[in-house]
Amino acid sequence: MAKRRIYQVGENVLRQVSKPVTEFDDKLSALMDDMIETLVIADGAGLAAPQVGVLKRIFVATFDGGKTFVEAVNPVIVKAKGSKVAPEGCLSIPNAREKVERPRSVVVEAFDRHGNPITLKASGFEAACFCHEIDHLDGILFTDRAINGKR
Numbered sequence: 217m218a219k220r221r222i223y224q225v226g227e228n229v230l231r232q233v234s235k236p237v238t239e240f241d242d243k244l245s246a247l248m249d250d251m252i253e254t255l256v257i258a259d260g261a262g263l264a265a266p267q268v269g270v271l272k273r274i275f276v277a278t279f280d281g282g283k284t285f286v287e288a289v290n291p292v293i294v295k296a297k298g299s300k301v302a303p304e305g306c307l308s309i310p311n312a313r314e315k316v317e318r319p320r321s322v323v324v325e326a327f328d329r330h331g332n333p334i335t336l337k338a339s340g341f342e343a344a345c346f347c348h349e350i351d352h353l354d355g356i357l358f359t360d361r362a363i364n365g366k367r
């Protein structure tokens with residue numbers, strides 16, 4: 217595994233739309249291991265592939281400080297319920313925290329790194345994180361959705 221550079225707001229790659237993964241191979245596994253290592257070192261909750269400069273539809277997340285990981289390839293939100301406003305941050309936008317409205321709960325369909333279909337169910341912070349990471353895959357940053365009206 218190797219730590220990768222986290223791209224920062226202002227860098228063009230963060231504003232691109234990522235492409236679906238079509239090859240579930242060793243290269244994909246290596247990338248996802250690198251993303252996990254990068255996420256842990258940065259002490260974040262979620263990291264999307266464009267944040268390490270790779271325009272592929274992948275994110276990783278951890279909600280227990282790096283003990284266990286959620287991995288999602290080609291994730292799609294298939295159900296969203298309710299709404300909740302909570303502050304968010306992003307490893308690509310250091311020192312920024314803004315309130316964002318997200319669904320209270322979501323169901324996400326995706327694939328694991330081996331190409332097996334998976335279903336992720338989440339609420340609260342985890343649901344917001346999944347939405348935030350999937351936004352990255354479409355070139356959207358949480359500051360675009362900030363409801364403070366100061367941006």
Ligand code: NI
Pocket residue numbers: 305306307308348352
């Ligand atoms: Ni982010």
